[in-house]
Amino acid sequence: MKTWMIALAALLPLAAHAAPAPPPDDAYAAWRCGDGSLMADAQADDPDFLGDLDLVGTDTAPAALRAGDDDFLYLRIRLDADPAPGGVPNPGGVWGVAFDLDGDSTDYELLIVADATPASPVVTVRTNRTVTVPNSPLDPADAPPAATYTFRDAASARATSTTFGGTPDYFLDLAIPWADLEPLGLTPTSSVRVWVASSSLPDALDGDFACHAAGSGAVVLDTSASRRGDGGGPRLEGGGGCRATGGAGLLAGLVAIALAARRRSRRSS
Amino acid sequence: MIVLTCARAAAADGLDGERFAPSVGVEGTFAVEHPSVAEHKDWGIGLFFHVASDPIVVRDGDDVTRRVLETAVTAELVGSFGLFGKLELGFGLPLHLVYEGQGFAGGGALLAPTDGVGDLRLVPKLALIQDLRPKRRLLLSIGLPITLPTGDPEAARGAGGLTAMPALMFGYHRRRGIGFGLTLGYKLREEHPTDLPYGDAVVLQPWIAYAATANLTLRAELLAEKMTDAAVEGADFPIELVPGLDYRIGSVDLFAGGGIGLSDGIGAPAFRLIGGIRYRHFRNAGKKGGPR
Numbered sequence: 001m002k003t004w005m006i007a008l009a010a011l012l013p014l015a016a017h018a019a020p021a022p023p024p025d026d027a028y029a030a031w032r033c034g035d036g037s038l039m040a041d042a043q044a045d046d047p048d049f050l051g052d053l054d055l056v057g058t059d060t061a062p063a064a065l066r067a068g069d070d071d072f073l074y075l076r077i078r079l080d081a082d083p084a085p086g087g088v089p090n091p092g093g094v095w096g097v098a099f100d101l102d103g104d105s106t107d108y109e110l111l112i113v114a115d116a117t118p119a120s121p122v123v124t125v126r127t128n129r130t131v132t133v134p135n136s137p138l139d140p141a142d143a144p145p146a147a148t149y150t151f152r153d154a155a156s157a158r159a160t161s162t163t164f165g166g167t168p169d170y171f172l173d174l175a176i177p178w179a180d181l182e183p184l185g186l187t188p189t190s191s192v193r194v195w196v197a198s199s200s201l202p203d204a205l206d207g208d209f210a211c212h213a214a215g216s217g218a219v220v221l222d223t224s225a226s227r228r229g230d231g232g233g234p235r236l237e238g239g240g241g242c243r244a245t246g247g248a249g250l251l252a253g254l255v256a257i258a259l260a261a262r263r264r265s266r267r268s269s
Numbered sequence: 270m271i272v273l274t275c276a277r278a279a280a281a282d283g284l285d286g287e288r289f290a291p292s293v294g295v296e297g298t299f300a301v302e303h304p305s306v307a308e309h310k311d312w313g314i315g316l317f318f319h320v321a322s323d324p325i326v327v328r329d330g331d332d333v334t335r336r337v338l339e340t341a342v343t344a345e346l347v348g349s350f351g352l353f354g355k356l357e358l359g360f361g362l363p364l365h366l367v368y369e370g371q372g373f374a375g376g377g378a379l380l381a382p383t384d385g386v387g388d389l390r391l392v393p394k395l396a397l398i399q400d401l402r403p404k405r406r407l408l409l410s411i412g413l414p415i416t417l418p419t420g421d422p423e424a425a426r427g428a429g430g431l432t433a434m435p436a437l438m439f440g441y442h443r444r445r446g447i448g449f450g451l452t453l454g455y456k457l458r459e460e461h462p463t464d465l466p467y468g469d470a471v472v473l474q475p476w477i478a479y480a481a482t483a484n485l486t487l488r489a490e491l492l493a494e495k496m497t498d499a500a501v502e503g504a505d506f507p508i509e510l511v512p513g514l515d516y517r518i519g520s521v522d523l524f525a526g527g528g529i530g531l532s533d534g535i536g537a538p539a540f541r542l543i544g545g546i547r548y549r550h551f552r553n554a555g556k557k558g559g560p561r
Contacts, residue, residue: 036498103463189327191378191464191501228463228501236337236373236465237504238537239323240530 020072020154020175028076030062031194032227033211038062039196039226043080043164046214049207052090053198054080056164063210064097064196066229068188073181075112075174077196082170084157089116094199094207095172098128098137099192101185105225106135108195110186114155114174115202121151123174126203127184135221137195137205147180189235193225282378282462283422283429285388286325286338288492288507288536289528291317293347293359293392295549297515297522301452301474301490304410304438306396307351311552314348317545321528321538325380325425327373328533335371338382338425341538342367347547349392357394363387365426378464383424388416394438408440408450422460430459434472448478461500466535468499486515488526494534507534513543522547 031039041055041063057063057078067074075097083089096113111126125148126141133139155174162169178188186192197219198207208214212224289300295313296303307313320342327335344366349359364386372381391414398409414434420427436454452474461468476490489512496505513526528541 189373229503235328235503236378236535237326237328237533238507238530238535239326239333239336239533239539240507240509240537241533 020074020177021069022074022156022173022175023067023069028065028067028074029229030065031196031210031229034223034225034227036227039064039210041208041210042213046208049198049214051081052079052083052093052170053095053207055196055198055208055210056080056162056169057210061160061162064194068178071179072175072177073186073188075176077172078160078162079157079170079172079198080165081167082157082159083114083116083172084151084155087152087156089114089121089151089155089157091116092200093117094202094205096197096199096205097174098195098197098205099186100194100221100225101190101192103191105193105222107131107139107221108137108141110181110184111141111203111205112174112176113199113202113205114151114172116151117200117202121155123149123151123154123176124202125176125180125184137197137209137219137221138201139204140201141203143203146184147176149176191228193228195219195221195225282460282464283380283425283427284462284465284467284535285420285422285428286380286382286425286536287321287341287343287363287365287387288324288494288509289319289321289343289511289541289543290361290363290390291315291319291345291347291545293349293361293390294357294394295349295351295547297486297488297517297524297547298476298478299488299490299511299513299524299526299543299545300492301450301476302392302394302412302414302436302438304394304396304408304440304450305399305406306355306357306394306410307349307549308551308553309351309354311351311550312349313547313549315346315522315545315547317343317345317347317524317543319343319345319528319541319543319545321541323539324530324536325370325373335373337370337373337380338368339370340367341365341382343387355396357392357396359390359392359394361390361392363420363426368424368426370425378462379423380425381423382426383421385421385424385426387420387426388428388432389419390414390416404444406440406442408438410438412436412438412454414454418459422462428458428460429462432456432458436472442478446480448480449476451475456494461498463500466496466499466501466503466505468496468505470494470496470505484517486517488513488515491531504532504534506532507537508532509537509541511541511543520549520551522549 098108099110101109124145197205197209325338394412400407422429440450442448454472524545530537
């Protein structure tokens with residue numbers, strides 16, 4: 001009975017929030033590697049992490065993206081195979097994103113993973129307040145998780161239009177309530193670096209990393225971190241762009257004035 | 270507590286939210302520096318007023334959720350002086366009379382707009398080609414506009430350090446007809462805020478001019494700047510179209526125009542209104558001649 005109560009308590013956070021409404025594909029923005037290129041990863045670059053554990057992507061079909069709305073952060077990872085056929089994740093699979101929130105890219109402060117290692121797959125949010133393995137993604141995050149959701153509530157998978165390796169690729173989508181992230185330091189306007197990878201561990205990333213060629217040696221956090229980006233929600237911009245209105249009339253008016261003046265000048269001459 | 274407060278303030282990142290800077294040379298343009306240079310000891314001086322709406326916002330999807338820098342009303346004094354017929358030295362000093370908005374704080378970035386002076390600009394320009402004929406003018410110059418950090422980046426009115434922009438300026442005019450040109454430069458910024466999409470940039474500024482009458486010229490300038498190494502991805506490609514009119518009365522040019530932000534890059538406003546006046550003192554008026 002006590003075990004059941006603990007399990008229920010751990011799953012309560014999601015029940016307190018509205019259901020996620022994943023945004024359309026064009027609302028997602030790709031993360032960028034440290035060199036500024038869109039986050040990419042070669043198919044089958046890590047022989048230990050193939051299929052649904054193999055991140056894939058190019059600069060035209062990025063491997064990892066994010067979006068946000070008022071209530072949720074949405075994370076998206078492109079994989080070489082379906083990570084959750086029929087909505088049930090393949091046992092043992094872990095996919096996630098680690099966040100650098102403090103500007104020191106030799107460690108991470110937050111880890112969000114879809115974890116199919118337990119019998120009942122979950123999505124967890126963990127802090128990492130104590131660094132035990134410096135500058136390594138193997139540094140284990142804190143236990144217990146700061147928030148836990150059922151896989152069904154917080155994750156989903158669907159086929160994409162890409163076919164790296166000749167087989168259909170899939171998006172794994174995660175949705176995490178901002179209300180649970182903001183107390184941990186991740187807000188829609190946070191400036192963050194990230195690492196996106198698959199894993200065999202529920203509390204660290206040790207699999208196929210985006211922005212890292214598996215044959216180039218072990219992953220080092222500060223050399224494989226993404227470029228800084230926002231948390232995926234509202235962002236700082238200029239007020240212009242196609243969503244601004246009112247400028248076209250100004251241009252048309254000036255042209256009309258000029259043409260009228262020229263006509264008048266010709267008549268007078 | 271005082272020490273902590275000061276340390277935090279000094280560590281915050283900011284930027285210059287006002288990207289429109291009137292040209293300083295004697296030739297009448299709005300913001301793109303014209304390749305022509307003044308004759309020896311000729312000079313010009315001008316005063317521009319411009320009002321920008323929403324140069325910096327926080328947007329969530331299509332919705333503006335925060336007007337970080339909502340209204341910027343700026344007066345800018347510009348001037349230039351010709352030397353040896355080949356060299357022109359100019360300056361521009363912006364004074365932001367109204368500079369207000371809801372501000373922004375995120376990560377290590379702080380933007381809290383307040384009225385005050387912006388970054389002082391110094392613009393040396395050297396003519397490489399001045400092919401001046403009665404029916405056309407072909408001009409090519411190099412310039413090195415620099416700005417000094419006289420503005421406050423945390424008030425969104427300063428780059429926070431020196432900037433320099435090596436630039437190549439080209440222009441071609443036909444008598445009573447079309448003129449066009451291009452300024453191509455690379456802006457080097459001493460400070461690259463770690464939490465803002467602001468860094469070195471490729472600057473591309475094409476322009477066209479159409480002499481509707483002997484006194485009235487229609488102008489359109491495109492002010493584009495693509496950051497190349499900003500520490501933060503994001504709205505790093507501001508593009509603004511500046512159309513307007515220039516009416517000449519003797520040695521005075523009157524300017525009226527507007528600006529339209531074509532992209533969502535920081536500093537590209539929803540719209541801008543521009544008015545200005547330039548006085549040009551030519552010791553030997555008409556010597557350079559040629560079409561406007």
